[in-house]
Amino acid sequence: MMLCSKTVPNSLSVCRFRETCLQLLSLCNSQSLKEGTCVHSPMIKAGLQHDLYLSNNLLSLYAKCFGVGPARHLFDEMPQKDVVSWTTLLSVHTRNKHHFEALELFDIMLGSGQYPNEFTLSSALRSCSALGQFDFGTQIHASAVKLGLEQNPVLGTTLVDLYTKCDCTVELYKLLAFVKDGDVVSWTTMISSLVETDKWTDALQLYFKMIEVGVYPNEFTFVKLLGMSSFLGLGMSCGKVLHAQLIRFGVEMNLVLKTAIVDMYTKCRQMEHAIKVSNQTPELDVCLWTTIIFGFVQNLQVREAVNALVDMKLSGILPNNFTYASLLNASSSILSLELGEQFHSQAIVVGLENDTYVGNALVDMYMKCSHNTTDGVKAFRGIASPNVISWTSLIAGFAEHGLEEESFQLFTEMQTAGVQPNSFTLSTVLGACSKMKSIIQTMKLHGHIIKTKADIDIAVGNALVDAYAGGGMAHEAWSVIGMMNHRDLVTYTSLAARLNQRGDHEMALKVITHMCNDEIKMDEFSLASLLSAATNLATMETGKQLHCHSVKSGFERCNSVSNSLVHLYSKCGSMGNAYKAFKNITEPDTVSWNGLISGLASNGHISDALSAFDDMRLAGVKPDSFTFLSLISACSQGSLMNLGLDYFYSMEETYHITPKLDHYVCLVDLLGRGGRLEEAMGVVETMPFRPDYVIYKTLLNACNLHGNVPLGEDMARRCLELDPSDPAVYLLLASLYDNAGLSDFSDKTRKLMRERGLKRSPRQCWMEIRSKIYLFDAREKIGKDEINEKLEYLITEIENRGYPYQENEDKLYHSEQLALAFGILSVPTMAPIRINKNSLICTHCHSFIMLVTQYVDREIIVRDRKRVHFIKGGQCSCRSHS
Incomplete structure (x- = not known):
């Protein structure tokens, strides 16, 4: 292929020499052979540098073989240039990602007076797409229209690429205008552009239009469409339709297409179909094997993924970095450090330990599987070029x-x-x-x-x-929510959950309105969270509305929702509805049974709660620590001391559940209420936990019930050593002194409490009436509003009927009394009055409500911090108040 300078043709043979050069350049251009540039020097000696056609062919070869610099140098030396010269240089800049320089050349070309063709414009548009230069791209589009090239299929595809990548919404009918009389390449390029910018529905519509106009897809079309099928929300149905159509159109099953089909089935969690497709032809490569392994990992079939690796190696194909990254992710998914270390060793053997993909997977695996961060940090430090992942x-x-x-x-x-x-x-x-x-x-x-x-x-x-x-x-x-461009289910579900955790249940329920305004539908998780808020507020009406929504949306069968309904109705004192919600659960789990047992116990149905525990065991559901908390608490309320002790000691002996501090608090409460104070004190001193404030306070309350002053004083002292600022301890101790007839000591205790600036925490009640929550605080007996007048009337009636009513010592209307008066005024006569309280109901208010119901024929349901009180006809479900 060498041309000697001594054989430079004379003027008579220039034409023949030119033909030889053209043939040589054409051959080298077709195969990108850089040896073809050896004609450059003889061309100059023969005076052919002015031959534009010959120079353009030489420029094309320089561009293909040597890139931007040499091509630009030759271009600058060319005495004449036409649209082909400019287009060749512009194209090499675009191909090599020198997009800014490409657009500068395009401007210079226009300034020189040359008119671009469709290929020039196409290169310039590709550079605009890469840089996101939408405005410049529209100017080029306008130039194409002026030149009458707007219907050109080459420009059509590059224009679609520009508009889609610049996130400019282009209606389907406009896209179709670009591909009038287009071939399969044009249509596929457009579909590809839409897929790459996540406009999957538009891509699918374009595909159907392509078939409608008689242009049939090829393997590249299907590769692009199969890759997006799992994102359309249609799942496997879309992928299977595309698979059927490629068979119908007789598209040849090459390795790339087979890999795309296998990938589609793995993402749809249909590994059986994926394996079947992979076996249809004998060709397998590392990409296909890795896709299969990745599919098994995605479906948590780790054993099958490992077996696929073994088969891959036996077939003579070596795993690559993506293969090992997938296998390390499999180790992370099952938290198997041992398996991860084996794959780490294999990656080291093949020299991939410093690869970024493998390194990222190693960091993730060690961080998830190891008990410390040392190995994860070491893996990170081994990555040659750590990236954001x-x-x-x-x-x-x-x-x-x-x-x-x-x-x-x-x-x-x-x-x-x-x-x-x-x-x-x-x-x-x-x-x-x-x-x-x-x-x-x-x-x-x-x-x-x-x-x-x-x-x-x-x-x-x-x-x-x-x-x-x-x-x-x-x-x-x-x-932040107000400033977000878009909000989704996660936005509101996480907010409601956090508000619940912090006790702001009323605010959590306001999330419902915002979800409706954003047209976001609840799922089982958001429903459970909102039901939890309604439960903590005991807002029956809101809870019932959420219950109706769960039935309509089909979430009632989800255990998380059903369990929340059981809790809701239990806390609202509606055990009939709670039991119905429980019976609707197909397979009650431990949480379901715990909700039923604790609900029955808190509503005073002690024997039913214990019977539910027997049913739970017969159903084969294992109790947990919370189950026994409910059982021991139920026995404490029902004065079933011996049975409660049996439950406590059976935890470890029968069910292998180690009692926690909460269980010992319940045990002390059980013994204390039963009058076995010394035994309760023995539990406090011998339990395997350091006694806390709560357990001392529990025993102090028991001392108050049974009048044990010395032990009560000791418990009060211990409480105040741990928390000297709790007014409840002072009040309990003062009550203990009052009951023992030691009024001097009780006065001194209350005086000490006042001197230390301590006040009883604000006691509040609330009621829900017609989906609105009303809050009540204790206040002095002043004012002439309707609630105060009603209370004065009730007190007068109690006194006139000769019932033993004694004014409360602080001369205040308590929040329970205010709520009761408001309920009598506002709640329909046949409906129960439901009052919720953030602390235990006081003895005075408990007695007051019982006296009122002796002559007012209403059912009063009071839910306090500990239990639900059903009060009617002068009787309470708690049988006593303690």
């Missing part, structure tokens, strides 16, 4: 190990290293803020998120809402 896995690992402060430090290190966080990184760090309830860190991150405009990502917005709500800043959480 590497850093995020490390940060998440530290947060999962409870090392939130260290995760914040790593986040700072990541930014110092020049790696910018993505939405997953920010969500992870915000999750750590939520765990720590660190408002300062949350606010710092919020500032960073606003600066980097990361708040447009819904996952980041949701994590920010969760962090603020978890830190007790509900107002800020609502503010």
Whole structure:
């Protein structure tokens, strides 16, 4: 292929020499052979450098073989240039991602007076797409229209690519205008552009239109469509239709297409179909094997994934970095450190331990499977070029190990290293803020998120809402929600859950209105969370509305929702409805039975609660620690001391459940109420836990019931050593002295409480009437409003009928009395009056309500902190008040 300078043709043979050069350049261009450039020097010697056709062919070869620099150098030396010359140079810039320079060349070309063709415009449009230069792209589009090229199929596909990648909504009929008389390549390119920008529905519509106009898809069309089928919300049905159509159109099953079909079935969790397709032809490569292994991992079939690796190696195909990354992810999914270490060893043997993908999977595996962070950090340090995923896995690992402060430090290190966080990184760090309830860190991150405009990502917005709500800043959480471009189910479900955790149940229920305004439908998790809020407020009407919604939406059969309904009706004192909700559960679990047992016990149905426990055992459902808390508490309420003791000691002996501190508190309460105070004190001193404030207070209450002053004084002293600021201890001790006839001591105790500036915590009652919550606080007996007048009337009636009513010592109307008067005035006569209280009902109010029901024919249901009181006809379901 060498041309000697001595054989340069004379003027008579120039034409023949030119033909030889053209043939040589054509051959080398077709095979990208750089040897063809040897004609460059003889061309100049023969004076052919002015031959534009020959020069353009030479320029094309330089562009293919040597890239941008040499091609540009030759272009600048060319004495003449036409549209082909400019297009060739522009194309090589675009292919090599020199997009800014490409657009500069396009401007220079237009300034030189040359008119672009469809290929020139196509290259310029591709550079606009890559740079997101939508305005420049529309100018080029306008130029195409002026030149009469708007219907050109080459330009049509590049225009679609521009508009879709620049996130410009293009109606389907406009897209179709671009591909008039287009071939399968044009249509497939357009479909590909839509798929790459997640416009899956538009891509599918374009596919159907393609078939309608008589252009039949090829294997590349189906590869693109199969890749998006799992995102359409149609699942396997869409993928199976595409699979059937490619068979119908007779598309050849090559390896790339087979891999796409297998990938589709694995994502739809149909591994049986995936394996069947993989066996249809004998061709297998590392991509297909890795797809199969990844599918098994996704479906948590780890044993099958390992077996596939063995078969892959036996077939002579070596795993690559993606294969090992998938297998390490499998180890993480089953938390098997041993399996992960085996794959780590294999990756080292083949020299992949420093690969970024493998390294990321190693960090994730060690952080999830190991008891410490040492191995995870070591794996991270071994990655040659840690990327954002590497850093995020490390940060998440530290947060999962409870090392939130260290995760914040790593986040700072990541930014110092020049790696910018993505939405997953920010969500992870915000999750750590939520765990720590660190408002300062949350606010710092919020500032960073606003600066980097990361708040447009819904996952980041949701994590920010969760962090603020978890830190007790509900107002800020609502503010973030208001600024979010989009909200979803996670936004409101996490907010409701956090508000519930912090006891702001009324605010949690307001989430329902916002969900309706955003047209977001509840799922079983959001329903359970909102039912929990209604349960804690004992708002029967709201709970029933949520119950109706659960039936209509089909979530009533979900255990989480059904269990919440059992709790709701139990707390509202409607055990009939609670039992119906329980009976509707197909397979009651431990939580279901616990809800029924505790509900029956708190509503005073002690024997039914104990019977439910027997039914639970017969059903084969194992009790847990909460079950026994409910049982021992029920025995305490029902004065069934011996049975309660049997339940306590059977926990470890029969059910192998180690009693916790809460169980010992219940045991002390059981013994104390039964008058076995010394035995209760023995439990306190010998239990395997350090006694806390609650257990001393429980025994103090028992001493008050049975008048044991010395032990009561000892318990009060111990309580005050642990918490000297609780007024309830002073009041219990004063009551103990009063009952023992030691009024001087009781007066001194109350005086000491006042001197220390301690006041009884505000006692509140609330009622729900016509879906509205009314709150009541204790107040002095002043004012002439309707509620006060009703109370004065009730008290007068009690006194006139000769009932033994004694004025309460603090001369205040208690919140229960105010709620009762309001209920008599507002609740329909046939409906029970439901009162909810944030503390135990006091003896005075309990007696008052019982006296009122002796001449007012109403059922009063009071739910206090401990139990539900059904009061009617002068009787209460609790049989006594203690």
